[in-house]
Amino acid sequence: MIEVKNLHKSFSGVEVLKGISTNFEKGKTNLIIGQSGSGKTVFLKCLLGLFNYEEGSIAYDGKIFSQLTEDEKRNLRAEIGMVFQGSALFDSMTIAENVMFPLQMFADQSKSEMEDRVDFVLKRVNLDNAHNKMPSEASGGMQKRVAIARAIVNNPKYLFCDEPNSGLDPKTAIVIDNLIQEITDEYQITTVINSHDMNSVMEIGEKIVFLKDGLKAWEGSNKTIFKTDNEVVTDFVYSSELMKKVRQMYIEEKQ
Amino acid sequence: MTYLHNIGAYFLMIVEMFRKPTKWSVMKKLIFKDIDDLIIGSLGIIAFISFFVGGVITIQTALNINNPLIPKYLVGFATKQSIILEFAPTFTSIIMAGKVGSFITSSIGTMRVTEQIDALEVMGINSLNYLVLPKTIALFLYPFAIAIGMFLGILGGMAACVFGGYTSLEDYVLGIQTDFEAFHIIYSFIKTFVFAFLLATIPSFHGYYMKGGALEVGKASTTSFVWTSVVIILINYILTDMMLGS
Known part of the structure; x- marks a missing residue:
């Protein structure tokens, strides 16, 4: 579990995160959503320790990172x-x-043990015969799956994904989303996903934190997000024509 | 202020480069790969340039010595002195700032742009140690490349001299043996070691701390070449004054 308390982060005097507090639970896919510029990536980079923050705390299973x-x-x-987001595979x-x-x-493992483990995780992400390919020879979906395999090969307790299905077609995006959710459930990982994709929200949003202008505007799940009256959230969720129709159908069904 | 900030950041980078060392089994492979990329891959261009510039120095020296009172062996002597003291260590390093420096800046810069450096940091790896230290160690073999450059430069001068009919082979060989000072070789290799360190670290600094996208990678490569050349020229002056000055 990751606990975030009153997180503040500024760049050149401009406050990007304005006191965010939330929890990310173990064994669940936790989504951070919001518009571009809402502070999602900065929040994720603070969680990862890539950015230092001015105020607040982040605790990984009770261990406060800054201490x-x-x-x-x-x-x-x-x-x-x-x-x-771009997989960040080592292209050499x-x-x-x-x-x-x-x-x-x-890891302190022999070469054959490491090779066995690599075979296992590549099979787990459905990439059985891609061992000797270079990243540049792989499609976007394959690269994402390799990135997931690399992320889980060392049995992590925490998995972070920055817009894992950006640039992918809807079908491949769902495959990636489902893969992340299966892995999270299977290995009981605390997974935090940064996304603005509504398909991901509906598919795997077991916990959702909605950011707006550096503040937590709403918190819930994929079961509650469509029922909320929070205008900031509804403006974001129902911004597309498709989602407006879905909402209309939901209201009509309710009546 | 920006210059001061960058100079400070450069020295901090060098300190950081030695912290949290990467596993030796991994580091060893990186060093061998960088020796192949940076040293072995540069031998061809160093050999080609050295041989022909040696020839040009010889021809120009011969053409400028018209006085019959000046002995002919001076052509070989001047070529040897020019190549050992200045051409091989300094000018070759300027050329390498373009070849090796641009390669280092663009490869590290591309890793920055594509978040590969962030990936290393998230894994808990000291990315400066992983990326910059192997290149610095690999470039400690750079004096060997320069030694080859010296030899081929003098050989190129000899070929130009003999086949161009400027002096006889005996005069040229006598010239390169005249007033031979071992300290000149030591001075030259001390410079080369310092330049090797600069060739590894200044382009790495520009690649590692670059911001932006693909266009900025190109700009960073150009800036790195300019700064590496400027620093090599300045350090060359300081070292020469310290070691050869009265």
Whole structure:
């Protein structure tokens, strides 16, 4: 579980996060949603320790990140898996080498044990025969799956995903969403996903935190987001014609 | 103020580069890969340039010595001195700032733009140690490349001299043996070691701390070449004054 209390972050005097408090639960897919510029990416980078923050605290299973020593932070980071928006695969390495990389850096395993583990996770993300391909030879969906495989290869306790289905077609996006949810449930990981994709919200939003102008505007789940009267949330959720029709049908069904 | 900030950030980067070392088994592979990319991959251009510039120095020296009182072996002597003291260590390093420096800046800059450096940091890896230290260690073999450059420069001068008919082979060989000072070689290699460190770290700094997208990677490569050249020229002056000045 990740607990965030009163998080403040500024850039050159401009406050981007204005006191966010929330919890991200273990074994659930937790979504951070909001418009572009609402502070989602900054929030995620603060959670990952890539940005320092001025005020507030972030606790990973009770361990407050800012109070940890450098060694403790390094150990904690070894328990974190991250899927970047652009996958961030190392383009000088093959797909198998990319997935093996965290094991080589942190795990005390023999080469054959590492290879077995790589085979297992690549199979888990349905990439059985892509070991020797270079990232540039893989499609966007494949690259995302490799990034997920790399993120989970070291059995992380926390998984972070920054817009994991951006740039993907709707069908592949759903495959990626479902894969993340299955892995979260299977390995009881605390998963935090940064997204503005309404399909993801509906599919896997077991917990949703809605950000607006650096503040938490709403908190709930995919079951409650369509029932909320919060205008800020409804403006965002029902901004497309498709979603407006869905809402109309929902209201008519209710009547 | 920006210059002062960047100079401070550069020295902090160097300190940070030695913290949280990467596993030796991984570091070893990175060093060998960088030796291949930065040293072995540069030997061809160093050999080509050295050989022909050696020839040009010889021809120009020969053409400027018209006085019959000046001995012919001076052509070989001047070529040797020019190549060992200045051309091989300094001018080759300026050329390498373009070749190796641009490669380092653009490869690290692209990793920054595509979030690969963020990925390393999130995994708890000291990205400066992982990316910059192997390049710095690999470039400590740079003096070997420069030694080859010195040899081929003198050989190129000899070829130009003999085949161009400027002096005889005996005069040229006598020239390169005349007033040979071992300290000149030491001075040259000390400069080369310093330049090797600059060639690894200044382009890495520009790549690592760049902001923006693909266009900025190109701009960072150009800026890195300019600054690496400027610093090499300045350090060259300071070291020469310290080591050869009266």
